Amino acid sequence: MSDNAVDTSKRTWLIATSCAGAVGGAAVAVPFVSTFQPSEKAKAAGAAVEVDISALKPGEKLTVEWRGKPVWIIRRTPEQLESLQKTENQLADPKSQRNSADLTPEYARNQARSIKPEIFVGVGICSHLGCSPVDKFQTGAQPSLPDDWAGGFLCPCHGSTFDLAGRVFKNKPAPDNLEVPPHMYLSDSKLLIGDDKKA
Numbered sequence: 001m002s003d004n005a006v007d008t009s010k011r012t013w014l015i016a017t018s019c020a021g022a023v024g025g026a027a028v029a030v031p032f033v034s035t036f037q038p039s040e041k042a043k044a045a046g047a048a049v050e051v052d053i054s055a056l057k058p059g060e061k062l063t064v065e066w067r068g069k070p071v072w073i074i075r076r077t078p079e080q081l082e083s084l085q086k087t088e089n090q091l092a093d094p095k096s097q098r099n100s101a102d103l104t105p106e107y108a109r110n111q112a113r114s115i116k117p118e119i120f121v122g123v124g125i126c127s128h129l130g131c132s133p134v135d136k137f138q139t140g141a142q143p144s145l146p147d148d149w150a151g152g153f154l155c156p157c158h159g160s161t162f163d164l165a166g167r168v169f170k171n172k173p174a175p176d177n178l179e180v181p182p183h184m185y186l187s188d189s190k191l192l193i194g195d196d197k198k199a
Helices: 003-034 040-046 078-086
Strands: 049-052 061-066 069-075 119-123 134-136 152-154 183-185 190-193
Touching (some): 119 190
Antiparallel strands (some): 049 190, 061 069, 069 119, 134 152, 183 190
């Protein structure tokens, strides 16, 4: 046998074992690396939620869950939008300026606290102790509400009241407005809650 034949044989053997080793190493590495990725439960906990709002009629509310929190989507009527102007002087933070970076994205720092005036998107958790306020859309005098009530939300735990833009009224236990989560419109009838990269 010549030296050349031995070298060729060794080279083929080295290439074959190297390839087998690389395939085996990749087979071991893939499951190992995948353990660093978040679990399906973790992805769901922080994942954005797509919502179809095409069936939501004026004056109706839809609740979805995002990050374990209730998120309210309300299609406000023209009368409900008009009420937002009437209550401004009664509110603790009408322009959503306090804690604004945490509670209200830049695109929702307006009177309606929304991208589109008629659609309000807010986290349904009171900023006082984490209770969930109840709908009080009916206007006028009611138990635990003022006689000139224009519609909104009442936290039954300690009596904090919020208007239909989630803005807290003055002299209430809740220190801040309701949170507006990051969101954006994918179309006129589809909302994405939890992501606003294109907003």
